[in-house]
Amino acid sequence: MHGTIRYYAGPGGKELFDVLAAHTSDIENLIKGVPGFVSYVLVRSSDGGCSVTVCNDKAGCDESTRRAAQFIRENAGNITAPAAMVSEGDVLVRM
Secondary structure, eight states, X not given: OEEEEEEEEXXXXXXXXXXXXXXXXXXXXXXXXXXXXXXXXXXEETTEEEEEEEESSHHHHHHHHHHXXXXXXXXXXXXXXOOOEEEEEEOOOOO
């Protein structure tokens, strides 16, 4: 399995997560449709937040990142949000 963490922090991060919170069912449907999807978590922090996606392989995580970026462009394009800091790698433990 492969995991991707996308972290959005700084100016515009809170506003971005306000938009994401208002569209949770849309995001759920979008990410659940990724081939090889295993799990997805969206976490709000004091300065923005992060998402964690786990898929069967890197291709699935790459597709989730592409879909997330497109969703943000289409639904939060009016917000000057920070670029996502992306970290990814092999899943070592999953419970």
